[in-house]
Every structure is written in C-alpha cells, then in structure tokens.
Amino acid sequence: MRRRRSRSDPAHADRVILVGQSWGGALAAQYLxxxxxxxxxxxxxSAFLRGKPLPVGTD
Incomplete structure (x- = not known):
C-alpha cells in the first residue's frame, strides 16, 4: 500500500484513509x-466481513 503524505497536516502524514469494498472489506478490516x-x-x-449473520428483520 502506498502512503500519501499530507502537506497541510504533518501530524497525520503517516495515517491513511482506508477503503474496503466487497471482498476488499475483509482485507481492509484485517489491516485496520x-x-x-x-x-x-x-x-x-458493501463489505464482506466474517462474523455472525444478523437475524432477518434486524435494522
């Protein structure tokens, strides 16, 4: 993963915004x-994350 350096906020230069979609959600969760x-x-x-499925009708 390539890190982007922030010019306006050096305090967050080593922090990323992590995005995971579909199966990439599982990878992003592991990295997080x-x-x-x-x-x-x-x-x-629309991330695929392992865990217990919610019962039908759960909001």
Missing part, C-alpha cells in the same frame, strides 16, 4: 485490526 495507529478513517462499502 493490525495497524490501527496508521489509519485516520476507515470506510466499508
């Missing part, structure tokens, strides 16, 4: 769990 100190924000869109 292992390296949360390097993630400023995380976005998951």
């Amino acid at each position: 769990a292992a390296h949360s100190e390097h993630v400023a924000k995380a976005v998951f869109a």
